[in-house]
Amino acid sequence: MTPNTRIFDGHNDVLTRIFKAGGIGAADGFIIGQDGHIDLPKARMGDFGGGFFAIWIPTAEELDDDFSAMESEQYDIPLPEAVDATDAIQIALEQAAILFRLEELGALKVCVTTAELRDCLERGKLAAILHMEGAEAIDPELHALDVFYRAGLRSIGPVWSRPTIFGEGVPFRYPGSPDTGGGLTELGFDLVRRCNALRIMIDLSHITERGFWDVAEHSTQPLVATHSNAHAICPHVRNLTDRQLEAIAQSDGMVGVNFAAAFLREDGRMIDDVPLEQMLRHFDHLLNILGEDRVGFGTDFDGAVVPKAITDASGLPALTEAMRKHGYDEVLMTKLCHRNWLRVLQKTWGA
Numbered sequence: 001m002t003p004n005t006r007i008f009d010g011h012n013d014v015l016t017r018i019f020k021a022g023g024i025g026a027a028d029g030f031i032i033g034q035d036g037h038i039d040l041p042k043a044r045m046g047d048f049g050g051g052f053f054a055i056w057i058p059t060a061e062e063l064d065d066d067f068s069a070m071e072s073e074q075y076d077i078p079l080p081e082a083v084d085a086t087d088a089i090q091i092a093l094e095q096a097a098i099l100f101r102l103e104e105l106g107a108l109k110v111c112v113t114t115a116e117l118r119d120c121l122e123r124g125k126l127a128a129i130l131h132m133e134g135a136e137a138i139d140p141e142l143h144a145l146d147v148f149y150r151a152g153l154r155s156i157g158p159v160w161s162r163p164t165i166f167g168e169g170v171p172f173r174y175p176g177s178p179d180t181g182g183g184l185t186e187l188g189f190d191l192v193r194r195c196n197a198l199r200i201m202i203d204l205s206h207i208t209e210r211g212f213w214d215v216a217e218h219s220t221q222p223l224v225a226t227h228s229n230a231h232a233i234c235p236h237v238r239n240l241t242d243r244q245l246e247a248i249a250q251s252d253g254m255v256g257v258n259f260a261a262a263f264l265r266e267d268g269r270m271i272d273d274v275p276l277e278q279m280l281r282h283f284d285h286l287l288n289i290l291g292e293d294r295v296g297f298g299t300d301f302d303g304a305v306v307p308k309a310i311t312d313a314s315g316l317p318a319l320t321e322a323m324r325k326h327g328y329d330e331v332l333m334t335k336l337c338h339r340n341w342l343r344v345l346q347k348t349w350g351a
């Protein structure tokens, strides 16, 4: 039996962190401990059971993790330009190779079925889903999608917060509506069809509202946003409106609660002074609209400024304790911590 509050998580950027720290040669840091939110020692301390490990393509100016522009009372950071496909494929291959290196080192297991995920969670082995945050590395003919699928890719966001040949993401803007730009392109519809055929999960975090409705109308899968919060509580463009949440509920999909301060705080500022009660407000709001079976975690570890009450993966028990005190019973805790992710992945993957 898996411990009730072992956490399976919708999003982390640890592959990007290792990539920036020097690439495959820096993978050992994950085992012995490294700067940042997730490594093996911190995962063990916090009962972090694994999650979606994102391939993400940085652009030159983003290499420093500079969130200072998002500390202001309002901001509207221009959408970065599309990334060159040749650069993207090279970086995507390297980040996938980093994940496989971590598996080789015994740090985790790359899982492609929910049976494998469940087994890892029960044994206390870190479980990883290979995920792509933004489809920059996928060519118009989708050959790369087929190849990455064979390499274990089971989840993809058509866009990060920038345009791709498939659609457009929302900028980092506060306050604002997620209706910031165009929907899926013709190639974007092709991508959705192919993902449906291969049963690759489509992640709607970062996509424009129009893109969201395009996927909602055409995808045969449950709608999933791996790391987004409630717009009704924090009106950031990265968060989901109640209408979007209702569509996710109708499709029997789910949302992972994002720990990024800017998407939690009512004032949208990326500063780590966030009481745990503010996180509980997002959980409560999502639970109200989505129901108990459609909410989970989407930490954004190693990709955001997170509440100092948590700090990193080793601090997760502070949150689970606050959730229990808030009145969430053990059945609900298990659902939020991992069971709901397993449920929606089983529906999506069929295995």
Ligand code: ZN
Binding pocket: 133, 205, 206, 227, 303
């Ligand atoms: Zn993200």
